[in-house]
Amino acid sequence: MKIYGISGLGADKRVFEFLTLDYEFIPINWITPHKNEPIKEYSKRISTVINTHNDFCLIGVSFGGLIATEIHQLLNPKATILVSSIHTKNELRPMYRWFGKTKLIQLIPSFLFDPPRFIANYVFGAKNTKLLNDILDDTDVTFAKWAVTELINWKHTTPSEYVLKINGTNDKLIPPKGNTKMELIENGEHFMIVDRADEISNLINDHIQYAIKTNFR
Structure with a gap:
């Protein structure tokens, strides 16, 4: 089993370094x-690196969760897990x-998408x-x-029973919401993929083990 990870907006693989999978x-x-x-066309292009000949899972963090959801519809992952998304x-x-x-977003200059670090933190x-500052x-x-x-x-509106969300109760950017199957990290914030990596790792491992044992895909 391989897990493919898609990081958050502007981030990279460094956000996954603290996970123990x-x-x-x-x-x-x-x-x-x-x-x-x-986003659908972008997701199709970025998904070409995935080997679909064997079982695989997806992890999407923040904006990466949207990409993971789009890929989930295109391919056939064993499970898809969205973190802070x-x-x-x-x-x-x-x-x-x-x-x-x-x-109005089209009128905003690109340089304004680089927020002051104290606000981002x-x-x-x-x-x-x-x-976080290095990534930004x-x-x-x-x-x-x-x-x-x-x-x-x-525009995506149709939830899938094969998707699990892991959200933090204190997330200021994307607070827990909706009917998608969800696990909550108490007092978790948007950067919890790094700051609460041990707890998130356990949830991911348990969910994938469950997906394999029940063969629900």
Whole structure:
């Protein structure tokens, strides 16, 4: 069994370094989106690195959870696990969806998608602020603008019984919401994939073991 991981907006495989998983883990690197590329087409392109000849699982973190959901519909993963993320557009904050309808995001210069570090540290609730800051320093702001645009305009509405969400009760960016099967990390914040890695690792391992034993896919 292989687990393919898709990191958050602008992030990379460093967010997975603190996980302890029982199966082979393969991070998927971001690729550059084409101009005005829809998230479905982007997800199809990025999914070509996945070997579908053997059983596999997906992990998507934050914005990576949207990509994982899109790939979930295209391929046939044994299980899909979303961390600090959403599975349908209805699980997104209404304010975000409203902003998406206004189309005002197109007027925002790309450089503004590089937030001041003290604000980012607060919003993400990061304890490992050095890692978060390093990731933000390496973020492509053009990619970040594309990703936020796709996030607030996402159209997916149909949940899958084969998807598990792991959300933090104190997540300021994406609070727990919706009817998707969900495990809660008490006092977990948006950066908990790093700060609460042990607990999240246990939940991921248990869910994949359950998927294998029950053969529910």
